[in-house]
Amino acid sequence: MSDTAADQLFLGRQPILDREQRLVAYELLFRNGTRNSAEVTDGVQATATVIANAFSELGVEAALGSCRGFINVDEAFLFSDMLELLPRHAVVLEILETVPPSAAVVERCAALKAAGFTLALDDVIQLEPEFADLLALVEIIKVDIQPLSRVQLMQLVMKLKPLGKQLLAEKVDSREQMEQCLKLGFTLFQGYYFAKPTIIAGKKLDHSQLSLMKLMGLLLSDADTSQIEVALKPEPGLTVNLLRMTNSVGAGSTEKITSLRHAITVLGRRQLQRWLQLLVFASGSQNGSVNPLLLMAATRGRLMELLAAELMPGDAALADQAFMAGIMSLMPALVGLPINEIVTPLGLSGTVRDALCDGSGPLGQMLALAENSESGELAQLAESLSRLPGLGPKALNRAQTQALQWANSIGQETPSN
Known part of the structure; x- marks a missing residue:
């Protein structure tokens, strides 16, 4: 059955990190259909329905785990009763810069805050007197650093600090910007420096990771x-971990594992594969937290696995290859090497290799869809979907939320060495 316009929910997201570059939240971007505006007469109801459906039907709240979701709120939606359907503990209401700081808006924000919502003000680039009452109510101020010079940013922060709010630097695109914002006292960060794979500085995989x-x-x-x-x-460390893990879990068996071959047989190949995937992400952990790019890789891999299952139910081989292509596609950003150099020694199948190196075949099309779903570029997202008949927006969003939930579980349960 094809998705109707009212059922089309596109979910975009961008990570928000703390000063230690730990993932603490996502900005969530909801769309009704393939355009920025819903093709219905009541835009407020459409937006509210999309968000309500996303949390109830798609399970975004569960997928967020311990992270919160920042949701953009325009003036019309601010006054919608349906906004109050959102889980207060799981979301931050991000008041857009287009919302006028009128008496009615301030009163509504005060009521929402009293009801337990956390408020943020978006795209602040200067401290305007008419926003004083609104600024007093919000807990988080998002500063758009792009149009500001270093001096202007410093002057703005000096004015904002006495307000005692959390400062979030958005549109952080470089290491230099990140370091400046750290020195100025920002506590939250968002931008392509963290989420755009080609910008993140990588390092070579160590021997264990390559293995x-x-x-x-x-x-x-x-x-x-x-x-x-x-x-x-x-790999003695890996071997010991494998034997320890198999003995403790035992795949439901009471027998003790005495050899590698025995462990592989008892655990089973699919379970072994999942365990290795967890170790890959654990090996990229820093300060007890998982690298946001590794979480993105996990999410992308799982998303592609779910999309493959949607397109070709029962084809476990294709699903496994889709997962591998997904996580491998972000390795160039992690290791600072071209994808060809990474792929060559791994003995990957031609299908996976072609998808990674040339973007060709069904896996290449799924990879393009996964990448476009992360970027929030609706035109490219719609085009990618059109190339995969049998996949609709609802199925994509369901897979996205399930993938995010799975990736979050990796971040919480990575095994220790």
């Missing part, structure tokens, strides 16, 4: 157990 990727490649290519055993043997 993990090689092992996953062997599993996905259905290599013999003996080959997997040979690849594991030079």
Whole structure:
């Protein structure tokens, strides 16, 4: 069944991080259909319905985990009763810069704050006197650093600090901007420096990480157990972890694991693959938190796996390849190497390799869809969807929220060495 206009929910998101670059929230962008405005007469009702559906039907609240969701609120939606359907503890209402600081707006914001909502003011670039009452109510001030010079930004922060609010630097696009905002005392950060893979400075994978990727490649290519055993043997730490984990879980078995071959057999290839994936993300952890780019890779991989299952139900091989293509697609940003150099030693299948290197085949089309769903570019997103008949907006959003939930669970449950 094709999705009707009223059912089309496009979900975009961008990470928000703290001073230690730990993920604390997402800005959530909801769309009704493939355009920025809903094709209905009541825009307020359409927006409210989209958001309510997203939290109830798509499970965004569960997918966010311990993170909060920042939601843009325009003047019309601010006064909608349906706004109060949102879970107060899970969202931050982001008052757009287009909302006039009228007496009615201030009164409404005061009521929402009294009801338990957290308020933020978006796109602040100067301290205007008429916004004084509104600024007193919000807990978070989002400063758009792009149009401001270093001096202007410093002057603005000096004026904002006495207000005692949390300052969020948005549109942080470079390391220099990040460092300046840290020095100025910003506590939250958002921008392409964190979320755009090509901008994040990477480092080469260490030997252990390369071994993990090689092992996953062997599993996905259905290599013999003996080959997997040979690849594991030079990694004593990995071997000990595998034996410990298999003995503790035992895949429901009471027998003790005594060898690598035995562990691989008892655990099963799919479980082994999942365990290796967790270790890849754990190996990228810093200060006990998972690199936001690794979380993005996890989300993208899981999203592609779910999309493959939607397109070709029952084809486990395609789903596994889709997952591998998803997580591998972000490796160039992590390691600072071209994708061709990363792919070559891993023995990946031609289908996965072609998707990563050329963007070709069904996996390449799914990869383009995943990338466009992350960017929030609606025109490209709609085009990518049109190339994958059988996938509708609702299915995409359902997969997105499930993927985010799975990736969040990785961040909370990464195994220790």
